[in-house]
Amino acid sequence: QVQLQESGPGLVKPSQTLSLTCTVSGGSISSGGYYWSWIRQHPGKGLEWIGYIYYSGSTYYNPSLKSRVTISIDTSKNQFSVTLSSVTSADTAVYYCARVGSSGSWADYWGQGTLVTVSS
Amino acid sequence: DIQMTQSPSSLSASVGDRVTITCRASQSITTYLNWYQQTPGKAPKLLIYAASSLQSGVPSRFSGSGSGTDFTLTISSLQPEDFATYYCQQSYDIPWTFGQGTKVDVK
Numbered sequence: 001q002v003q004l005q006e007s008g009p010g011l012v013k014p015s016q017t018l019s020l021t022c023t024v025s026g027g028s029i030s031s032g033g034y035y036w037s038w039i040r041q042h043p044g045k046g047l048e049w050i051g052y053i054y055y056s057g058s059t060y061y062n063p064s065l066k067s068r069v070t071i072s073i074d075t076s077k078n079q080f081s082v083t084l085s086s087v088t089s090a091d092t093a094v095y096y097c098a099r100v101g102s103s104g105s106w107a108d109y110w111g112q113g114t115l116v117t118v119s120s
Numbered sequence: 121d122i123q124m125t126q127s128p129s130s131l132s133a134s135v136g137d138r139v140t141i142t143c144r145a146s147q148s149i150t151t152y153l154n155w156y157q158q159t160p161g162k163a164p165k166l167l168i169y170a171a172s173s174l175q176s177g178v179p180s181r182f183s184g185s186g187s188g189t190d191f192t193l194t195i196s197s198l199q200p201e202d203f204a205t206y207y208c209q210q211s212y213d214i215p216w217t218f219g220q221g222t223k224v225d226v227k
Binding site for chain 1: 152154156162163164165166169170175207209211214215216217218219220221
């Protein structure tokens with residue numbers, strides 16, 4: 001059973017960089033041809049796709065965030081990460097990591113989510 | 121971006137009711153449509169993928185249909201654990217986009 005767990009600071013100051021890591025257990029991040037995704041949810045709101053990375057390292061980002069976001073993968077640690085630069089209060093959200101099937105179409109396993117608050 | 125619009129935004133129902141939620145895309149997405157269930161404080165859970173395929177482990181009372189721009193999620197007989205918020209999501213084009221959600225609560 002694949003499990004994902006987000007980790008990282010829960011509080012980030014405005015203009016700084018948000019960094020989160022997702023640790024995958026129960027399977028290798030580099031096998032099976034999966035994509036690995038980040039999705040966020042603003043408090044009390046809907047879901048926003050941030051982007052995903054293929055196990056080979058190819059990345060796909062939401063154009064609305066593309067200038068500020070980077071998703072990377074560390075197969076040796078079975079982890080993938082997201083960084084979001086120049087954050088504002090609008091980036092306060094619960095951040096989820098998720099596994100996406102080889103079709104690149106749906107997220108079948110999700111982490112529990114981690115709340116990141118942007119505040120001075 | 122492809123806009124996804126769900127209706128209704130909320131509904132009240134009783135255990136045993138048949139519940140139908142609709143999702144409309146701003147352009148054709150063929151069958152690149154998925155449904156998720158989210159309960160408070162939890163991550164979304166995949167219910168239906170590719171418009172009508174039931175995710176492994178999901179009860180058969182959940183079903184999905186549709187293609188093109190109009191899609192439906194049906195719960196044939198609502199159970200207590202089904203009170204939740206439901207989201208549709210398109211993967212026809214990047215960026216993925218989600219509907220605004222439909223909250224199903226107790227009548």
